Amino acid sequence: MTEVWWVSLIKAFVIINLLMLTFAYMTLIERKVLARMQLRYGPNRAGPFGLLQPIADLVKLIRKEAFFPASAVDVLYITAPVLSCFTALAAFSVIPFGPGWTIGDYYVSGEVVNVSISLILLFALGSLGIYGFIVGGWASDSKYSLLGSMRTCAQMVSYEVSLTFAVLGVVLMGRSLSLVDIVHKQDETFWFFGPQFVGLLIFFVAGVAETNRPPFDLPEADTELVAGYHTEYSGMRFGLFQMGEYVNMITLSALAVTLFFGGWYGPWAPLGPLWFALKLFAVIFIFLWLRATLPRLRYDQLMRLGWKVLLPLATVNAVVTAALVVAL
Template structure:
């Protein structure tokens, strides 16, 4: 099962993965602006470069040359560390999403996933929990009331929705009998995609994923109309860009997790094995489109609605799904 890879190959793979995910982030942002434009019956950015496709580069250049500003009441160290924490945890997550099987390159065995951990799903959860500290600490360290309120809201939302999300994927883990994402994809290749036997779990997962990434309609931590921009209020220039990047990379990683757990990951017909990552990419884009579609369609929830929905609707549904799955798995699956 375990494949021994030379160290240099792992380094190249890690660099390539990080580079890819950051490039995708830049274009997801552009596509979001273009799609939002279409949803609102306008064009969206289409001036920079060919039909607007150089817009991300122009944005990055602009953000780099902005003044690097630290408010007087801020806690200097934490103010600088917070965005780094957010982006580090977000990018690390991509290492665990498998995008292909094993193969051979220049006589060396290599795997088309960053790493296969026996507790892969849990590591993703741990990383997302740590990533939230970027927002909480950044909001507190800004020394601004709006930022502090944004940080407090982040904390409450994280705890409420991570529980529902964790419970929603336990059904998948019980059916696949493994926490390793590679094993889960292999199990789906041998049976069916788990969206078919876990529709309720999938629904809860999607809603919780939107809440975990702070996207509309769950964007209360950065609600512009109530909190200016929440924990982002005092951030500008590159640090602001890094927070935005962390949010979008989190979206990509969670889309990858959803595709891997419920839509068969890199599994798909027609394509040869070394191109299977195209299937994963296509499924990730389906999720990202859903995220953007929701943002264009739904208004923001009120705070009490958010809490009531998380604890009184999502959590019981996820628990029900868990209990039914446990009974079915217990009765019909033979023990090995």
């Protein structure tokens, strides 16, 4: 049951475009949801219900002048957004979205690549993605950008630890680092959000912080830092940074679905990718909901939460799970 190489290539092409389409429409959904939660209409001019708004935004971003500061380090300044966007898109490739199908004579697997260490690969790509933010902020040669990238760096490194520790429980219960195996295991036994409820909570809080989403959006706190590390960016370079952030959020939501909510399996009816998409949008909606509901944390509160609450909790969770897995 191996895939022909050109089937993999076509699938990768389709998935990456679906991912970018999801990103484009997520910006619209975000603005719509925020607007409705604040008793406004949101974008409703471009096309019916504002459905063409993402395309209008894209055209605007591409046509804008892509200036950069005279003292910026140009090679790094230009590579940084590309790097953060690339790692974000690449990380999604290990997320399984279906059981795999046989179409005609060809087998199509339910993920872009299936490696035995997909979870570590995903985190590794995520940790490389941080460089896009740091290098971009540093290369801009601007105070706000540098301060923003320092904050991004400190926050993402702190919460990455809790994020990784939070999934240890799932790895122990699934007895594998492969996301496909973990999903199969959940189908055989039960979805892990029940026994790993603490893990899910930590994962979600750390995930919101890791993607710099409100209420943890200190790296780009607009009242303090203008826009954080991307202050000096404009046009499509700014667009790439935005894309990296949103795709990271999609990947993290997909990871939550895969690790805690049974991936592509549904409670009934084998719909495969449809279940996956449905759960994915439910998790993304919670991200947006948080943004509309909660005010931003203070910086010391953020650090205290990360190191003194989430990390010990995640460690205890991992140890208790390990003991229970061995005992039962």
